[in-house]
Amino acid sequence: MKKVENHYVPLYRYEIYCYIIIWASGIIYAVYNVLAISSDLLTSDIPGLVPGWSWLGRKKDICLEWSLWCTFIIYSLGPWIILHSSILLLIQSYFVQVSTLRSVWLITVTSLCVSYNFGLLSVFMFIGLTVIYYCLLLFGNKLFVWITSLFLLGVWSYYNDAIFTMVDFSSDEDIAYLAIMTLYWHQLRCISFSLSSMDKTKSTTLPIFLHFLAYSFYLPCFFFGPIIIYTKLNDGNKNANTKPLHQRLLTLIINLIRYFFWMFVVEFVLHYIYINMFIQNIKVLKNFGITALGGFGFGMGQFFFIKYTFIYGIVIAIAQFDEFLKPPKPPKCISRIYLYSDMWRSFDRGLYDFLKW
Structure with a gap:
């Protein structure tokens, strides 16, 4: 854009089209180079590739985190979400x-879900963490919240193995990983509640504690x-701004179709472009030219973006339907972010709201 007297004015239309064509051509050419290298490795004995969809006849790249998240959301969490939203x-x-x-x-529904997936002791661990932060409200000092949070983070890090051996996750590393990640998310919500409720510390009635648990659970x-x-x-009271049920349901269905479509796109692309395998086998990058390296970097960013768009998008769609919380917007495409400072504001908007404290 041209800057005139401290104001930005739009570029000429043909100039914008020219930039779009140049940008798109560069991306397509760079990604094509990565695709060509991935195809050359198709029949090689490269670690990190697994059998893919039979109708494609190609090996598939695998990201353990992506596979674990998708499997857990669809098979372990999905039925509980349906029960949760219905009731x-x-x-x-x-x-x-x-x-x-x-x-x-x-x-109740979250406790049952956690108990089913992680074990009953995990439920008491999450409730215990909530009680700790609830008790901090009695001090009415935000500094105590941050000091306690740093101390607990140190405990989770130092006694990591001991804590989760006690809860008996040793038989399944994936479940242990999910439990640790869930613990950190839960602590963020507890911090958020405590910091926002410091002006209400004189009230210690049961409904308020239930309110705390309901938010964090x-x-x-x-x-x-x-x-x-x-x-x-x-x-909690029904208000005039509540959207009609049919409109909320239609929006939910459209959004779920949209995000599961992108999950399918990622699964399809992983049969052709082996981004994660390249990351795990750095020696392969020696065969990359400068253009292929550019395509590889672009692919890493897009995979990261779509992964969180799917995970966050599903959650945001359900939260919008429930109308219990006002969720943030989904992540902004990183290809549209040209200032790194804008990355914090536009990618994980919920984390940005939290960090503004």
């Missing part, structure tokens, strides 16, 4: 006057985020 909808429609019923249900974002700060919590 929550009934409560919001017919029992809105019972103020604590919604909180009790949110705590909200199932859709309990395992994978994003962090939705406490101030984004919607009032």
